[in-house]
Amino acid sequence: MTRIFKHDILPLIKERWSPRAYSEEKISKDDLYAILEAASYAPSCFNEQPWRFILADDEKTLTKMRSILYSGNLQWAQKAPVLLLIAAKKTFSLNNEENFWHMFDTGTAWGFLSLEAQKRGIITHAMGGFSMSKARKLFKISDDYEIVTVVAIGRYGDISQLSDDLKQREHPDTRKDISELLLNKGE
Amino acid sequence: MTRIFKHDILPLIKERWSPRAYSEEKISKDDLYAILEAASYAPSCFNEQPWRFILADDEKTLTKMRSILYSGNLQWAQKAPVLLLIAAKKTFSLNNEENFWHMFDTGTAWGFLSLEAQKRGIITHAMGGFSMSKARKLFKISDDYEIVTVVAIGRYGDISQLSDDLKQREHPDTRKDISELLLNKGE
Numbered sequence: 001m002t003r004i005f006k007h008d009i010l011p012l013i014k015e016r017w018s019p020r021a022y023s024e025e026k027i028s029k030d031d032l033y034a035i036l037e038a039a040s041y042a043p044s045c046f047n048e049q050p051w052r053f054i055l056a057d058d059e060k061t062l063t064k065m066r067s068i069l070y071s072g073n074l075q076w077a078q079k080a081p082v083l084l085l086i087a088a089k090k091t092f093s094l095n096n097e098e099n100f101w102h103m104f105d106t107g108t109a110w111g112f113l114s115l116e117a118q119k120r121g122i123i124t125h126a127m128g129g130f131s132m133s134k135a136r137k138l139f140k141i142s143d144d145y146e147i148v149t150v151v152a153i154g155r156y157g158d159i160s161q162l163s164d165d166l167k168q169r170e171h172p173d174t175r176k177d178i179s180e181l182l183l184n185k186g187e
Numbered sequence: 188m189t190r191i192f193k194h195d196i197l198p199l200i201k202e203r204w205s206p207r208a209y210s211e212e213k214i215s216k217d218d219l220y221a222i223l224e225a226a227s228y229a230p231s232c233f234n235e236q237p238w239r240f241i242l243a244d245d246e247k248t249l250t251k252m253r254s255i256l257y258s259g260n261l262q263w264a265q266k267a268p269v270l271l272l273i274a275a276k277k278t279f280s281l282n283n284e285e286n287f288w289h290m291f292d293t294g295t296a297w298g299f300l301s302l303e304a305q306k307r308g309i310i311t312h313a314m315g316g317f318s319m320s321k322a323r324k325l326f327k328i329s330d331d332y333e334i335v336t337v338v339a340i341g342r343y344g345d346i347s348q349l350s351d352d353l354k355q356r357e358h359p360d361t362r363k364d365i366s367e368l369l370l371n372k373g374e
Contacts, residue, residue: 003228007221010306012197013228013299033365034194040362041190041200042298045315047360052370061372087370088291101315104275104335107294111229112200114295115302119197128232128288139373148291173234175227178220183239183274185248186326 003172016118017172018125020076023157027082031120032057032153038116044105048092051109054085054139064138065150070129073150076166077127080152085135086110086126087145106148117153125152190359203305204359205312207263210344214269218307219244219340225303231292235279238296241272241326251325252337257316260337263353264314267339272322273297273313274332293335304340312339 005014036053044050056065065083066074077083088106092099099105114124126149135147159170192201223240231237243252252270253261264270275293279286286292301311313336322334346357 005224007217007224009221009225009228009303010199010299013225013303016228016230018230030194034196036365036368037192037194038196038200040365040368041196041203043203043205043301043313045313047362049363049368051368053368054370054372056372064373085370101290101294101335103288103290104294104297107288107291107296108298108301109294110291111295111298112197112302114230115299116196116200126230126232139370141370141373145370148288175234176236178223178227181223181227181236181238181240183241183272183326183328183332185241185243185251186328 003174012115012118016114019123019156019170020125020166021157021159021162021170022076022079022123022152022154024079024081025155027057027122027153031122032082034120035113035116035122039109039113042105042109042112044108045099045101046092046094048099048105050089050099050102051106052087052089052145056083057081068130068135068138069127069150070131073127073129076162077152079157079161080154082153084151084153085139086148086151087141088148089145091144103146103148110149121155122153123156127152190361199302199305203301206310206343207312207353207357208344208346208349209263209266209310209339209341211266211268212342214244214309214341218309219269221307222300222303222309226296226300229292229296229299231295232286232288233279233281235286235292237276237286237289238293239274239276239332243270244268255317255322255325256314256337257318260314260316263349264339266344266348267341269340271338271340272326273335273338274328275335276332278331290333290335308342309340310343314339
């Protein structure tokens with residue numbers, strides 16, 4: 001299950017994965033705002049920058065953010081010193097029309113965020129297992145925004161803290177071969 | 188209109204933007220497959236890897252791909268030696284259920300792709316201005332895939348080839364301040 005790379009790609013991309021063994025060590029404001037700034041330089045349609053964030057790095061907001069996580073994620077993500085909710089503005093500010101690319105562009109920002117974190121020795125793990133309706137209510141997020149993911153942010157901790165099941169999964173995942181990603185050219 | 192960075196973020200992120208003055212110089216297969224491999228290492232929900240590509244780097248496929256672009260994009264993107272269509276698989280292979288994150292995760296892959304290209308001195312510009320219905324028909328793309336964007340890929344050329352209007356726009360765009368990206372915490 002080792003990742004085997006065919007090309008000389010960015011070390012940060014090679015090394016990034018989504019661990020679960022978080023340390024409780026705090027993350028500095030400088031690190032946090034740097035990774036948000038990196039995210040903000042993603043390209044987007046009409047430079048709309050549809051990405052939005054709710055940053056939970058204080059105990060009060062963390063408690064709220066933890067309360068929206070499903071138990072499978074909570075068991076490991078509760079240790080993370082930072083939880084970041086990512087949302088995506090559904091319409092263009094320019095004309096209020098639907099932005100078809102709001103999720104796509106927000107994904108690009110998350111990609112930049114994850115690599116800036118990796119550069120700083122900070123691990124990230126995006127979760128889909130949480131209650132979007134509870135998030136919307138608790139954080140009073142208007143319907144103009146799609147709620148996308150909650151990202152655990154922190155430093156690597158001790159794998160022994162994980163359940164046996166999660167220990168088994170605590171490794172970088174492999175990927176499909178590029179040949180499986182290429183659609184045919186319609187011939 | 189100069190980008191001003193508050194934090195020490197990845198130079199590749201700082202330097203990346205979406206130019207239009209492409210050179211016709213060819214891009215090597217090694218470079219192309221490296222940037223696709225970088226894209227493939229994006230994280231995704233259940234490691235689904237919903238991103239799919241149609242790579243146009245031969246004259247026949249380029250002609251087809253150019254034919255789906257709207258004229259505003261075609262005027263500059265026709266010079267690009269590579270056009271890459273990015274699509275997103277809508278369902279999980281695991282259970283055929285709808286993948287809420289298919290666009291988001293595909294955006295992450297595009298982000299990784301753009302930075303690997305940047306590292307190699309290759310410029311990228313994602314376009315929304317093209318006919319998705321024509322693309323679906325010409326390339327026989329099934330409804331299982333959302334057609335997302337066409338990316339121009341190449342090396343920087345000569346700005347003098349651009350129309351006066353596009354010359355004016357040929358610079359990196361600035362970004363919102365982070366404070367504008369933070370939703371309130373629902374208090």
